[in-house]
Amino acid sequence: TSPVNGSRDNSDRRPQLQGQQVALILRQLDSLPTLPGVATRLLELTASNQSETREVVQLIQADQSLTAKLLSLAGRAEAGIRTEARTVEKAVLLLGFEAVRSAVLSIKVFETFGPATSRPDGLDRGEFWKHCLAVATAAEGLARRLRLDEEPEEVFVCGLLHDIGKLALEHCLPKSFAKVIAATDQQYGNIATYEREILGVDHTVVGRRLAQQWHLPQTVEQVLWLHHQPIGAIPELVPARRVVAVVHLADTIAREQRFGYSGNYTFPRSSGELAAEIGLPAEALADLIEQLPGQIERRAQLLGLDQVSSEGLYRSALARANTELGRLNEALRRRAVGLVQQAEAFRQLRDFGADLRGDMSLPGLCQLLAVTWAKAGELRPNVEAPVAAYLISPTDTTVVAAAWTGTEPAELTVLERRPEFPPRQVPTEVQPAELVLPKLARDGEALARWLGPASRLHRALSCGGQWVGGLLWPAAVQTTRLQGDAGDALAAAMGFAAEALAERDHAATLAEQLSQASQRLYVAQQALTETRALAAVGEMAAGAAHEINNPLAVIAGRAQLMAESDDQPDRKAWQTMAEQAQRISDIVSEMMEFARPAKPRPEPLAVDELLQAGRDVFARRRGPEALAVTVRVAPGTPAAQADREQVAAALAELLDNAAYATRDKPAAALEAEHDEVNDQILLRVVDRGVGMDPQTQRDAFTPFFSARPAGRARGLGLSKARRLIELSGGRIWIRSAAGEGTTVFVRLPRASGPAGADFPPGSETP
DSSP states (O other), X not given: OOOOTTTTTOGGGHHHHHHHHHXXXXXXXXXXXXXXXXXXXXXXXXXXXXXXXXXXXXXXHTOHHHHHHHXXXXXXXXXXXXXXXXXXXXXXXXXXXXXXXXXXXXXXXXXXXXXXXXXXXXXXXXXXXHHHHHHHHHHHHHHHHXXXXXXXHHHXXXXXXXXXXXXXXXXXXXXXXXXXXXXXXXXTOBHHHHHHXXXXXXXXXXXXXXXXXXXXXHHHXXXXXXXXXXXXXXXXXXXXXXXXXXXXXXXXXXHHTTOSOOSBOOOSSOHHHHHHHTTOOHHHHHHHXXXXXXXXXXXXXXXXXXXXXXXXXXXXXXXXXXXXXXXXXXXXXXXXXXXXXXXXXXXXXXXXXXXXXXXXXXXXXXHHHHHHHHHHTTOOOOSSSOEEEEEEOSSSSEEEEEEEOSSSOOEEEEEEBOTTOSOSSOOOSXXXXXXXXXXXXXXXXXHHHHHOSSOEEEEEEXXXXXXXXEEEEETTSOOSTTSHHHHHHHHHHHHHHHHHHHHHHHHHHHHHHHHHHHHHHHXXXXXXXXXXXXXXXXXXXXXXXXHHHHHHHHHHHHHHHHHHOTTOTTHHHHHHHHHHHHHHHHHHHHHHHHHSOOOOOOEEEOHHHHHHHHHHHHHHHHOGGGOEEEEEEOTTOOOEEEOHHHHHHHHHHHHHHHHHHTTTSOEEEEEEEEETTTTEEEEEEEEOSSOOOHHHHHHTXXXXXXXXXXXXXXXXXXXXXXXXXXXXXXXXXXXXXXTTEEEEEEEEXXXXXXXXXXXXXXXXXX
């Protein structure tokens, strides 16, 4: 990976440098294999209804493997009727341009990112492709049943490629992506969440950028970008809104059926709910799920799953890139011979414009600036005397720089610039770099070491009177090619390109932020509904306390008096009446406590003492014999910041549920460890009881919901636990399966101050 100076050593700089780190990650997409030529050409031919069958047939016949697979696909007829197709021409006529285009694109993309040997700690390629194939097959079936405007074959491609951003991230950052997978599997979360926390970008954004780089259809691009969002969170103006919703449902189906590995353990909505939302009957959904395994197997045979390795593709792509680089260098050398100096500089200006791409990143433009400036001046850079270019970020206090040594790709770095740089006035003349570098970066020595010991010259790049970047080259090299109108024109073009790229990146960032804001709004609306429900409970409880407690006090008092009367024959009945009146009063008080809990008083707490406190509260309520509780704390677990009484009460509620779930052999475990990804304390309440079905798990935190028989519980235990945990700034969630037990996760803030030493190693309390 490209070096990012300072991003690992100083946590205060991380928010400022993160944006440029993401840019460096996205830039490495250029090193991924390009879309094979046969697929690219076929997309061009079939994009128009005027295309001739003969051209498509000739293109497919040039690829023997593709020919065989297309004939196999044509041999599988619709509705189970086998059709003979012994020639490519008959296969194309039988399937149609749309089906042929989707089949070729699927086959070639699968060959490009085939199931190569996986890293021991990385993404399991075989299981990953199994998941993608399941999503694609389900999406195609949904498209047929819903009769979408898009062809089912196109929807199949959208499903097959929906998670391809994960392969791109693993290719660019294998070690960091392994940490993402480990964190996801440890906490049963959504892999996209940990991608953003650890890498700064998730696979949906990377997948969108890769689709743009490959010039895939707009529908595919939007699915890669938005497939995690339900249809309610997608604006009506998005053209592929229905296709995105179909792939989102297909992904949920594949994960519910445990087909392959996706790295997403969360289920905000069930497949049944999503299907109803887009108008698919429950009977059609059940029929699709029943037929899905057989359809996946047939598709896997067609694509050659587990038989393709991408190692050869990467090698051939690298060889072609090196050959093309050599050819271009030789062509530039031949063209330069015999031309006058000023004409050559203007030619470089033209070439610079031709090399600019609409999808070029900030680091990529930096490299292009350095290479173009070196060639225009015939500077002949080397390791000791590189030619460098830098660009100033318009959104933060960072500088992206590239140093080109002449043969290798430019070395990239991200530096933190001084707040006072750049000044308002941009210098128009060439200056010694020693006068500029100390003003540019906070750590001028690091920049000087990066550029090497040789003295060099500096020229600023500007646009609209704003200093946007600069160029650095060895002062010892004498050249006149970079002087006069030609050098000024080239520098002006570079400054304009830098400003245009900054504006484009700003617009792209706003679009991505808008998408994320839309999703956050959707989640906030759900939370607002729940908050309103809690407010209604509070109002009801307050009214009940006022309207019920006074009459209850009269009833309880009179009943108690009657029970204590010596001449009262129904003394036991009156005593029962008094006890039940008190019980009603206790219920009202509990509702009040739930709706309007006491203000928390967070303090640093040793984790072992906090877990013991929760166990003690439960034991006082139910008795120590009600549940055998084991407390385990991982070595080195730091203190938590929380309200002792409220968190202990919440843990007691969770233990109460565990006791009911394991009533045949009551036992549970309280566990704790340091969540290094979020730097918080992760608690777990684990039981091996009856577990929860999906519907019970979704409703578990709903006030007054209970899966126990009527009269056994009021349904406030888990709701109260979540209420108390959130008051201490924590979060609570459940992972459970019927017959497999339940694990309740609680994440609490880490204490900023000491609460005794970190928990010692080897701590376990029976």
